[in-house]
Amino acid sequence: MTVHDDITSAQRSLDDLHRSLARLEHQLDRGSLEMRRVRLDADHLRESLALLRAAAAAPDAARRPDLVTISDTPYDISLWTDSDDEGLGARDRRAP
Numbered sequence: 001m002t003v004h005d006d007i008t009s010a011q012r013s014l015d016d017l018h019r020s021l022a023r024l025e026h027q028l029d030r031g032s033l034e035m036r037r038v039r040l041d042a043d044h045l046r047e048s049l050a051l052l053r054a055a056a057a058a059p060d061a062a063r064r065p066d067l068v069t070i071s072d073t074p075y076d077i078s079l080w081t082d083s084d085d086e087g088l089g090a091r092d093r094r095a096p
Contacts, residue, residue, distance in 0.1 A: 003056050004056065007049065007052060007053050007056060010049055011049060011053075014042070014045055014046055014049060017042055017045075018042060018046070021038060021039055021042055024038075025039075
């Protein structure tokens with residue numbers, strides 16, 4: 001299956017969930033805390049799936065960022081001559 005097919009399948013399942021929740025709301029107390037929480041969670045899932053669908057449809061979705069190679073060779077020590085030792089303060093001064 002492609003990503004598009006999987007997202008479409010998930011959308012169908014969410015649609016079924018919303019229909020089932022609508023039936024439950026008629027049978028149970030619509031204003032109950034539990035029912036509102038389930039409805040809100042289902043709405044969040046629907047919004048998240050819409051965002052996922054938009055991200056998958058973007059042309060850059062399949063493209064990974066370029067990797068940067070970091071060399072294992074040590075840095076030139078002269079780069080650090082004007083800096084303080086982190087957390088230790090300056091070399092020529094004492095702590096207050």
